Amino acid sequence: MKLNETAAGVYPIAVTPFDPAGNVDRASVDRMMDFYIGCGATGLTILGVMGEAPKLDGEEALALTRQVVAKAGTLPIIVGVSAPGFAAMRALAHGAMDIGAAGVMIAPPSNLRTDEQIVGYYRQAVTAIGADIPFVIQDYPLTFQVVMTPKVIREIVREHASCVMLKHEDWPGLEKISALRAFQADGSMRPISILCGNGGLFLDFEMERGADGAMTGYAFPDMLVDVVRLSRGGERQKAHDLFDAHLPLLRYEQQAGVGLAARKYVLQKRGAIAFDSQRAPSAGLSAHAKAEIDFLLERLARVDARAASRASAA
DSSP states (O other): OOOOTTOOEEOOBOOOOBOTTSOBOHHHHHHHHHHHHHTTOSOEEESSGGGTGGGSOHHHHHHHHHHHHHHHTTSOEEEEOOOSSHHHHHHHHHHHHHHTOSEEEEOOOTTOOSHHHHHHHHHHHHHHHOTTSOEEEEEOHHHHOOOOOHHHHHHHHHHOTTEEEEEEOOSSOHHHHHHHHHHHHTTSSOOOEEEEOGGGTTHHHHHHHTOOEEOOOOSOHHHHHHHHHHHHTTOHHHHHHHHHHHHHHHHHHTOTTTHHHHHHHHHHHTTSOSOOBOOSSOOOOOHHHHHHHHHHHHHHTTTOHHHHHHHHHO
16 A cells, blocks of 8 residues: 555654674564564654665665565555665665555755755656655755755645655754644645654654654654654643653664664664664764663663563563
């Protein structure tokens, strides 16, 4: 089933499991899928920034997509297809959809500076992959150095019926969500799904501004599922209390350079993957950093038992 504007819930950004030699750990891919499904994920996104996508070649990317889709069952899979050139983007997008992906995600290249350049880039990208493939705009100015205003996003949505979702990762970005929902309310933009990333750092308030859920790789996707559920159910205090308990670990994961290493370390401790290895080039964790994460997990376990049971069992 193809992705559409009604998508909601939690679509974790999946890591790519590697063994210590740098090979894709196929056994851990299945293990990871069982973990995300068990956490209550609504869908899954692979080959994103945290999936180390640039470190995989085309064959590896398609092989990973094939394995994930086969394991996912009815869970919709979004595949990141961002690439320096449109030939590679088109090949991966078509290959992923042929395998059974629900849609693709496209990030802007970092050289775009004007509104016209941004709109023009997505016009060319849609021409390259085809207007029949649903796509997600990845709006992450902290990483890509491309600033998309609400009006630019509205223009892309207006121009392309195949644009069905925004992965919102601006910071600060709460007013952007409100502006986009106001466009929908006044009829100047059709409805789209808005899922939020950036590690989940502002998910509590993003939900209250009109987000439909989360698309991020925090190592406790089950917490994200609970926060989304509680927020949508009007249980504001419970949603914020649970979210606040995880903030120290969320913050730790957001460190530039070592964030992915921290995330993989926690996922390994939770039993989601066999190794916390990254493919080179990479930055690992020192023994001191691992001890700090262990300390944060111990503190988190006082209010969320999931941190204790899985961390100690790994």
